[in-house]
Amino acid sequence: MESWQDEFKRKTISAEEAANLVKSGDRVAFTMGREAYAVGLALAVRKEDLRDVKIYIHAPGYDLGWYDQGWKDSFDITIGQPTALVQEAVYEHTVDVLIHGLIPAGYPGLRPDIDPPDVLITELSNPDAHGFCSFGNSLWDKKKQIKRAKLTIAEVNKNLIRTSGDNYIHVSEIDYFVPHNSIEGAPGKRGSLTGREFKEPPAYLKTIAEIVSGLIKDGDTLQIGVGRTTEPLVSLGMLKNKADLGWHSEATPPGIISLIRSGVINGSRKTINPGKAVVTSIGGSSREEMEWVDNNPSICLAEVDYLEDIRVIASHDNFVSINSALMIDLVGQIGCETIGRRRYSLSGGQLPFACGAWLSKGGRYIVVLPSTTEGKEGKVSRIVATFPQGTVTSIPAVLADYIVTEYGYVRIAEKSLRQRADALISIAHPDFRSDLRKAALE
Amino acid sequence: MNWREKYREKIVSADEAVLCVKSKDRVIINLGGEPRHCLAALALRRDALKGVRLACSWVYDHPWFHPGFEESFDVRATFTTKATRQAIQEKLVDWIPWLPGLGDRDRSLERDRGCVQQNADVALIVVTPPDEEGYCSFGNQMWNGPNAVRSAKAVAAEVNERMPFTFGDNVHVSQIDYLVEAPVDTTSTSVPGTEWTTSNVEEWEKAQVIAAEAADLIRDGDTVQVGIGVPSESVIHYLESKNDIGIDTEVIYPQIITLMKKGIITGARKNINRGKVIATAAWIVHGHPQEKETVEFLDHNPTFEFRDFSYICNVPRIASNDNMVTINTLLGIDLLGQATVDFLGGFPIAGQGGQLEYCIGSHYSRGGRSIACLLSCAKGGRVSRIVPQFEAGTGIGVPMGYVDYLVTEHGSVNLEYKTRRERAEAIISVAHPDFRDELRKAARQIF
Numbered sequence: 041m042e043s044w045q046d047e048f049k050r051k052t053i054s055a056e057e058a059a060n061l062v063k064s065g066d067r068v069a070f071t072m073g074r075e076a077y078a079v080g081l082a083l084a085v086r087k088e089d090l091r092d093v094k095i096y097i098h099a100p101g102y103d104l105g106w107y108d109q110g111w112k113d114s115f116d117i118t119i120g121q122p123t124a125l126v127q128e129a130v131y132e133h134t135v136d137v138l139i140h141g142l143i144p145a146g147y148p149g150l151r152p153d154i155d156p157p158d159v160l161i162t163e164l165s166n167p168d169a170h171g172f173c174s175f176g177n178s179l180w181d182k183k184k185q186i187k188r189a190k191l192t193i194a195e196v197n198k199n200l201i202r203t204s205g206d207n208y209i210h211v212s213e214i215d216y217f218v219p220h221n222s223i224e225g226a227p228g229k230r231g232s233l234t235g236r237e238f239k240e241p242p243a244y245l246k247t248i249a250e251i252v253s254g255l256i257k258d259g260d261t262l263q264i265g266v267g268r269t270t271e272p273l274v275s276l277g278m279l280k281n282k283a284d285l286g287w288h289s290e291a292t293p294p295g296i297i298s299l300i301r302s303g304v305i306n307g308s309r310k311t312i313n314p315g316k317a318v319v320t321s322i323g324g325s326s327r328e329e330m331e332w333v334d335n336n337p338s339i340c341l342a343e344v345d346y347l348e349d350i351r352v353i354a355s356h357d358n359f360v361s362i363n364s365a366l367m368i369d370l371v372g373q374i375g376c377e378t379i380g381r382r383r384y385s386l387s388g389g390q391l392p393f394a395c396g397a398w399l400s401k402g403g404r405y406i407v408v409l410p411s412t413t414e415g416k417e418g419k420v421s422r423i424v425a426t427f428p429q430g431t432v433t434s435i436p437a438v439l440a441d442y443i444v445t446e447y448g449y450v451r452i453a454e455k456s457l458r459q460r461a462d463a464l465i466s467i468a469h470p471d472f473r474s475d476l477r478k479a480a481l482e
Numbered sequence: 483m484n485w486r487e488k489y490r491e492k493i494v495s496a497d498e499a500v501l502c503v504k505s506k507d508r509v510i511i512n513l514g515g516e517p518r519h520c521l522a523a524l525a526l527r528r529d530a531l532k533g534v535r536l537a538c539s540w541v542y543d544h545p546w547f548h549p550g551f552e553e554s555f556d557v558r559a560t561f562t563t564k565a566t567r568q569a570i571q572e573k574l575v576d577w578i579p580w581l582p583g584l585g586d587r588d589r590s591l592e593r594d595r596g597c598v599q600q601n602a603d604v605a606l607i608v609v610t611p612p613d614e615e616g617y618c619s620f621g622n623q624m625w626n627g628p629n630a631v632r633s634a635k636a637v638a639a640e641v642n643e644r645m646p647f648t649f650g651d652n653v654h655v656s657q658i659d660y661l662v663e664a665p666v667d668t669t670s671t672s673v674p675g676t677e678w679t680t681s682n683v684e685e686w687e688k689a690q691v692i693a694a695e696a697a698d699l700i701r702d703g704d705t706v707q708v709g710i711g712v713p714s715e716s717v718i719h720y721l722e723s724k725n726d727i728g729i730d731t732e733v734i735y736p737q738i739i740t741l742m743k744k745g746i747i748t749g750a751r752k753n754i755n756r757g758k759v760i761a762t763a764a765w766i767v768h769g770h771p772q773e774k775e776t777v778e779f780l781d782h783n784p785t786f787e788f789r790d791f792s793y794i795c796n797v798p799r800i801a802s803n804d805n806m807v808t809i810n811t812l813l814g815i816d817l818l819g820q821a822t823v824d825f826l827g828g829f830p831i832a833g834q835g836g837q838l839e840y841c842i843g844s845h846y847s848r849g850g851r852s853i854a855c856l857l858s859c860a861k862g863g864r865v866s867r868i869v870p871q872f873e874a875g876t877g878i879g880v881p882m883g884y885v886d887y888l889v890t891e892h893g894s895v896n897l898e899y900k901t902r903r904e905r906a907e908a909i910i911s912v913a914h915p916d917f918r919d920e921l922r923k924a925a926r927q928i929f
Contacts, residue, residue, distance in 0.1 A: 118901050133929060136901040136902055136903050136904075136929070137901060137902045138899065138900075138901050138902075139818065139819065139882050139883050139897075139899075139900065139901065139902060139905060140883050140898070140899050349846065350797050350798060350801070350842070350846060351798040351801065351846070354798060371579065371877060372579060373877065373878060387881075391842075391881065395797060395842060398581075399796075399797065399798070426874035426875040427874060428874065429871050429872070429873065429874055430871045430928070432818065432820065432881075432882065433820060433877075433878035433881060434881060435881070436579075436838060436877075436878055436879060436880070436881060437579045437877060438579040438580060438581035438838065439581060454578060454579075454580060455578065456558050456576035456577060456578045457576055457577050457578070457579075458573075458576050459576075460579075
């Protein structure tokens, strides 16, 4: 029998050779999380010889050129999450956006009736002594994607960490390996393993952090969404002076790893997976924190279909889901994806976490949003009478419960239309309250 | 003291029963078949009461839908019906967006919710006469009855002899404080059908085309939920050639009973509640040719298990059946696949029922699917129900991504994992041909 070492050697090819495996008309998918850079670049270089290659990249992080005009005949690109890099391309119709329900049920095709990609490109660590490679700090649905793809190419990044959980795959399940010695850059830069770069948060977030802090109790299990409003809340002291918190979330905003290290988040009162911090990706951490996570059994990477299963979420008592929104209307419909026709984000796991929190004994679903945003013509309210046409409703009004702005928090679950409007107006920016009141009367 | 003595002691008139309602009380009322005698007696207490909060879905007309009662009664509606539409528009009744299945209030007592289910002072319910052991059934209109009993401090029940005795959740005489033996009322077990069941023949015929098309998407062994609305209700009729269909739904329609008798609905392949038919209510329509047969078939029939609405709509429970198929009727859909089921132009048209919960539940069910039925046009063909974008103020009942199949009288399309452009194309392909060019033009601009 061939040893895994020999198999690994036999399957190792160069990035150019890997890119040459793609044929015109193929469907190519990059796995969620950071896209494989070396293979991606080698593929983009083949612009002139390839025609009509359909590419799926969930959340584009690197500019490989193909999001510009003029590439479409060679590479027809679909994305899942409109990152800053591609927002313009989405608006200009250069790339298309995939729409799916809950990720667990089947981000592009865990369902058997949907064609698997011809080529799947992912990123893995070097194999360990048993021939298992790690997915590093980001697992998502990669394992299931690999199982169903016709061909899998893995870029090997020796810097990837190892964690406990389901974060491994054996050399025998991968078709080709491409060695890639990534450059370890600063956060947000190419090759960085420590996630995105974070800017200094605005002052009003400190107020929001204090208000949300009052809604969190010792022993709660937390989920905090990815986004500019929610992510900085932890480092702004939202969890200061809390104890025995649990963590069950897609990712780790800055500050979370430190709280796990210091024992504030210890999972001791979790009713499922006690003692473990369960995530599907780790980001926003310093290099030192990443080294602490490496091989640490208290941090468990779970596949996203488990992580976001409403049944799993609801099995936690006191599950608190904290997410951001772009807009909310006076009925309580929540928009997290678009303002009018411009697409900013993806609601991600917000809906399953919201449902799970509703079902959890003692659970709370909290939505935070700054009361205003800077529009073209000055300040505009994020609390609106009705959404501008074309706005996507990410969360139906029936699910909305705790809504927080820098002016306070309100609860609107099971409140009538009039009570909801009154409550939401009371936390809108004072400049907009009288206009909103007028609109509500109609 | 045995239950029979207790029962006798608790019998009062409707006027006496509603004396337990005090000013500022929160009163929960049984949805579906309202305790009409008690409610009529309560309305007479207008001058004695201030600020009593009443929450119900309101099927029948009541005095407080008209001016002059605002000081005494603060009226809330969880659905909009023919009875309340006008009153909601005139702001005499306030509408509550309510999600029955996700707020399992038995497990969340510490929450201060309250308008609909919790912290109630008085529950007004309708029950059958007790059985030998003193248990009353909620008949064919259970809905929120069991939770109302659990959460209220005082319970007044109207006893209706004409309702069938059903199994599942029930209430013991000892849990009830006041019993009102209502005069025999021939219509009070019946439910006025959804308004457009009686709408024009042409729409009904189109609904049959949709139903037949949707039935093709259902396989032997599927467990099915059927939402209110002519197209979705009609689907049952077209399941005659299937086998081992299971029912897990909100409402039992007469067609379901027909298929049970024919051995097509067996529930034999369900993962949970195998062999049982699960629901929270059954339509018994007064004057319907099947009225008597329906009542007799429901009465003491152990195949049926009627459960509280919140249990029916519990997402993890719904997901427990493999091949869970939800069939619902939409009011409109946009080119992204956002669906409106209850809310148009800033005004609530109906209520959400369990549609969202069933759509989400089917997403987690192995082999599950959600099917949305839609008449492509409204207003006699003048308006397309498929629109590029909804006008401001439209309420989205089902977010995009949770409608797997869209069926109109022009065909069915699968929307799963399609991109925005692919979705728009697919949705336009089942729009009314007269509107397709217009929609295509709009789609090119948007996507």
